[in-house]
Amino acid sequence: MAQLIKLQDYISRYESNIYQYPSKYIRLKQEHWKKMKSLFDQGLLEQSSTEEAPEEEGHLYKKSGWKRLFRTHSDDAQPQPPVSRKDNVQLPKTIDQLKKYFLDGLFPFQLKWASTTLREKSFVHQSYKEDERLKFYLQRFPDTYFLMYRPVVVMKRAEMEALPILIGPYGIEIIYEMDLPGADEVEPTSEKSWYMEKDGVRTKMLSPVLALNRTETFIKSVWNAYGLSFPVQKVVLAPNLSFKHRQEPYMTTFVDRERYDTWLQERRQYVSPLKHEQLKAAEALLKHCQTTSFKRPEWDSDEEFMED
Incomplete structure (x- = not known):
């Protein structure tokens, strides 16, 4: 499960220490997966899922007993009695x-990790809690991939919303997801304009390469400032379309329905530890993102999974 290191302009604990949190995330995730699998193997998962969870944590959190399962080890010595479930949850x-x-x-x-630190927090828009594309990126890629999802970045003293950025152990991929309901085929004709075919009608459209180039320009400006040379690849992701007369610009990949499964599986099966150059690249990019947050009240503390 990829790590969400930046979401919009929300404060992220990865900003405070990119060298600590990624490995901590991987360790805690592995520990709690073993804990959940043990409950499952013993037939005790339903008992765990009956515990009531706070309203603000969201639908899944309330229904699946994650607070109890992901309690820190020091809390395990103080078990709480289960509360009867109010919802009919379909357990695995x-x-x-x-x-x-x-x-x-x-x-x-x-x-939570992408919107809070020990002392500050940002308000997460409800749409992100239900964003299936965000879930897709996080759940389909390995733990050693970092995701910056629609980050608000600062370039030449101006803010802009960048495209999703995947930071892998050996390089970066900027993702433009092409969603054209009803369309079947796209013809890349130049870096400025493309054509799509929908219901037999050919229509001109802006090339996604323009948006990819803007995000690439931001990344390259950061590389120049810090003397970095981490590879950057641009990707047009179109799992429901076909490309006609495919001619890919330099360091750009067009992934249509014919190539989508292969593209995804190559990344899912990729096995590599976190790399120092990867961490340096993520740290540099985070320094040039906009952050909007406020101080957390003293009573607003967390004791659940993955807290400091």
Whole structure:
């Protein structure tokens, strides 16, 4: 499950220490997966899921007992009696269902890490809690991938919303997701304009390469400022379309329905530890993102999974 290191202009604990939190995330995730699988194997998952959770943590959190499961080890010595479930929750019956259940329950905590630190927090818009594309990026890529999702970045003293940025161990991918309902085929004709075919009608449209280039320009400006040379690849992701007369610009990949599964599986199967150059690249980019936050009240403390 990829790590959400930046969401919009929200404060992120990865900003405070990019060298600490990624490895901590991986360790805690592995520990709690073993804990959940043990409950599942012993037939005790339903008992765990009956515990009531706070209203503000969201639908999945309330229904699946994550607060109890992801309690810190020091809290384990003080068990609380289970509370009867008010909702009819469909608990996992197979290992694949358990994995999905685990990842869905982990999602609210990823949002928390991407919007709070010990002393500050940002308000997360409700739309992100239900954003299926955000979930897709987080749940389909390995733990050693970092995601900056629609980050508000600062370039030449001006703010702009960048495209999603995937930071892998050996390079960066800027993602433009092409969603054209009803369209079947796209023809890339130049870096400025493309054509799409919908219901037999050919229509001119702006090339996604323009938006990709803007985000690439931001990244390259950061590289120049810090003397970095981490590879940057641009990706047009179109899983429901086909490309006609494919001619890809330099360091750009067009991923249509024919190439989508291969593209995704290559990244899912990629095994590599976190790399120092990757961490340096993420740190540099985070320094040039806009952050809007406020101080947390003293009573606003967290004791759940993945807290400091």
